[in-house]
Amino acid sequence: MAVQLRKIDEQVLVITGATSGIGLTTARMAAEQGAKLVLAARNGEALDTLASELRRKGTQVCTVAADVGVPADVERIGQAAMERFGRIDTWINNAGISIFGRNEDVPVEDMQRLFQTNYWGVVHGSLEAVKHMKTRGGGAIINLGSELSERSVPLQGMYAASKHAVKAFTDALRMELEKEKAPLSVTLIKPAAIDTMFAVHARNYMDKEPALPPPIYAPEIVANAILYAAQHPKRDVFVGGAAKAISSSGFAAPRVMDKFMNASMFKQQKSGLPRSPNRRDALYEPDPRNELRQRQGMPNHVAESSAYTAVTLRSHKIAPVLLGLGGLLAAWTLARRPALRKAFG
């Protein structure tokens, strides 16, 4: 792609879902690297606390209390960014929420609420970003998908559906913008299970508290990948080798994956704790008791790095090179067959 992207320390970044998990980690990392930030989340107080923390370190920040599922709120994010900084270089649609439970047990209203945030939030954000960025020099639109953008899972059916839909929307937007030769890079980030407040904030309809299946990766790896894509045009990025593995196996052997998931995902998505009677989730409203936490702090091992992501982020050319080598090997082998026959009669 011929799109030119600035270095992070010259950028204005919009980040939704900035007060928790991946969004919070990305905001802090971007601040450290000198970016100017426009941070959005539903909880104004949490945003203010975060902004103070970042301003004390010299970061220029503006905050917008907004629900990405509401188009007018998302317009305010765009407006605030333009008023404060005059431009937007990267827009990161990160805000997301989940529900754990069998499809038969989850009320359709809750499913629709999830979809409003996870899908329509991305639609609103992407289109607002295009509006401000297309004719003003371009930039990067980065949408958070999931490994569940490629393969579904039991007990998080609507979350997977929303992330599949985000992938399709992002792919169509990318093709349409490329057709217009818009100076915009459109990236889909597909993380594996990440140690964030995801399982705490999710609504729960299971008999046990939700958990994430291993392997679980650190949110810093995702933040790193996002900020890399903000500076180097990427089509899509799996974060965590497990994400790529799920996607490829799901495609190559769907029945095997169905059986594997049935054997493992019911157990692994449930913790040992019975469902909490006073559980508060963040599906409809933010949970103020659980703001400004990057990680939940998983009892099991969290991988702090991903070799797969590190290699694939930087190597645009690896696949064609490997294919090319494979092709050469095949050609050489075929060319040598008559020689073999001559040699051995």
Place this chain on the structure above:
Amino acid sequence: MASKAIKLKKLNEQVIVLTGATSGIGLATARMAAEAGARLVLVAREADALDALAHEMRQRGVEVATVAADVGVQDEVAKIGRTAVERFGRVDTWINNAGIGTFGTLEEVKLEDMQRLMQTNLWGVVNGSLEAVKLFKAHGGGALINVGSEASDRSIPLQGTYAASKHAVRAFTESLRMELEKDKAPISVTLIKPAAIATPFPMHAKNYMENEPTLPSPLYSPELAARTILHAAEVPERDLFVGGQAKLASVLSQILPRTIDRFMRAAVFKQQQTDQPSSPARRDALHAPDARRELRQRADLGKKITETSPYTSFQMQSTATKTVLLGGALLAAWALTRKPARRVWHA
């Protein structure tokens, strides 16, 4: 390939619920099922069209109930279930087929049109699936068949929201299938993924492009889709493509996504528009049915319509037959790569 432990009845012993029954694939499927002797519960938004269709079928001795309903409304879908049970005592197969499109870029299509599309294509399927599962569990099992699309596996420019809805249908169907299998429920869950089918889909879609919409070739017949759907009503299948093109697109998008991006940029923008300008008075069926265009199975899109598809038929063979066919194909390929034995000519 799917769980063979689930037994499904022959069509002539079945009660089949079918949404979007008054047009295109739904209409073709309804007629084919009627011919096969099934008892039908036909659903669409337009009561007059349903009555006309039911009348046509009753004249041939088919037992039909009709329900005018918008699948996007959960209460109306509950009414479908109640009607089926009141009239026929149970449901054996539930086919979530109702769907609609929009043609235009994501930047130009109005948000309320995108949302309306999603309401029908995704929430209609969610509502229908959950109602079907409830009925199946109460009455001994059955087949749930959700109509996805080739766009379930691969997005399309100018139909971004449609593709998003079909991607979501695929994921929802997949998670529901796993959950039902865990329960060991005697319910078969199938996702049908048609390639471009020659139905009034482009005419019913809301259009933002300058010219009238159409679909890229190859175009397959709605009867091919109907046969595929009704196969899944009798034989448990996980997913079925309709049209070899759909399978090809799916595989290529997985292994060569950027190449397909480029191909679509070069070809698919053009291929989805005719050279007829779109009339400002154009009517579509997005927010309400278009009464003038009901009861059409096929549409003439000015392109060749492929009636048969070797790949589609191949999918529907038994595992044993598929093994023999694939084995035979591999054997043939191997034989062709062998150098012929040297002929010794005696003078």
